[in-house]
Amino acid sequence: MTVYKDELRHQGLRAQLVKQLREKGITDEKVLEAIQTIPRHYFFDNAFEKIAYEDRAFPIAAGQTISQPYTVAYQTQLLQVKRNEKVLEIGTGSGYQTAILAALGARVCTIERQKELFDTIQKSYPFQRQYPGIRFFYGDGFLGLPTFAPFDKILITAAAPYTPPILLEQLKPGGVMVLPRDEGDSQRMIRITKQADGTLREECFDQFSFVPMLAGKNSGGNKIV
Numbered sequence: 001m002t003v004y005k006d007e008l009r010h011q012g013l014r015a016q017l018v019k020q021l022r023e024k025g026i027t028d029e030k031v032l033e034a035i036q037t038i039p040r041h042y043f044f045d046n047a048f049e050k051i052a053y054e055d056r057a058f059p060i061a062a063g064q065t066i067s068q069p070y071t072v073a074y075q076t077q078l079l080q081v082k083r084n085e086k087v088l089e090i091g092t093g094s095g096y097q098t099a100i101l102a103a104l105g106a107r108v109c110t111i112e113r114q115k116e117l118f119d120t121i122q123k124s125y126p127f128q129r130q131y132p133g134i135r136f137f138y139g140d141g142f143l144g145l146p147t148f149a150p151f152d153k154i155l156i157t158a159a160a161p162y163t164p165p166i167l168l169e170q171l172k173p174g175g176v177m178v179l180p181r182d183e184g185d186s187q188r189m190i191r192i193t194k195q196a197d198g199t200l201r202e203e204c205f206d207q208f209s210f211v212p213m214l215a216g217k218n219s220g221g222n223k224i225v
């Protein structure tokens with residue numbers, strides 16, 4: 001069970017986490033401030049609240065994981081989010097990364113392919129009142145969200161086997177997409193910038209390990225619809 005209460009000791013644990021992220025090389029003050037702002041323990045059962053502030057990934061429902069804080073900070077830093085930008089996130093998972101983007105002032109659309117995760121988050125998301133600009137979708141991230149496109153920024157939080165072409169189309173000129181790309185055990189973090197004339201510039205960063213980005217929606221059993 002999770003009781004949503006943010007106490008001084010939680011804030012202290014977050015300050016320690018922020019210190020660790022700084023030591024690991026995160027420099028963007030706005031990103032660190034967002035990590036200090038969002039109670040990550042709201043995404044954990046109360047019994048695990050200490051673990052919430054360790055810099056590690058953790059299992060959530062449907063065989064998925066909440067990304068490691070360092071990974072969230074790293075991806076968010078590369079995305080260079082500005083206030084009021086329209087951001088598409090692929091892989092809502094726990095919704096923690098979603099809240100970090102919202103704390104930076106983004107209007108976030110986020111897609112999840114696991115019905116179980118989507119239903120839970122739809123029902124009770126602890127930040128919906130604080131950040132009414134967040135919209136949740138159940139669907140296949142490979143297809144993006146044509147009705148809400150184009151986006152200033154796109155963030156993929158699962159291992160993409162290749163750069164989804166439809167998502168590139170849904171990126172504004174001048175827009176940025178960050179994705180962990182490659183099949184297998186680890187992925188390289190890639191940042192793609194769509195120049196004003198539509199050409200693409202690609203930069204490579206460190207290696208990470210993500211759960212796979214899978215095509216289609218999962219309705220709860222093993223059925224793909």
Ligand code: SAH
Nearest residue numbers: 066067091093094097113141157158213214
């Ligand atoms: N941002 C999340 C990361 C969760 S792990 C967090 O910090 O909690 C990645 C998530 O991507 C999983 O929930 C997985 O179900 C989802 N996913 C994988 N392939 C997808 C796809 N094609 N479309 C949407 N979501 C997808």
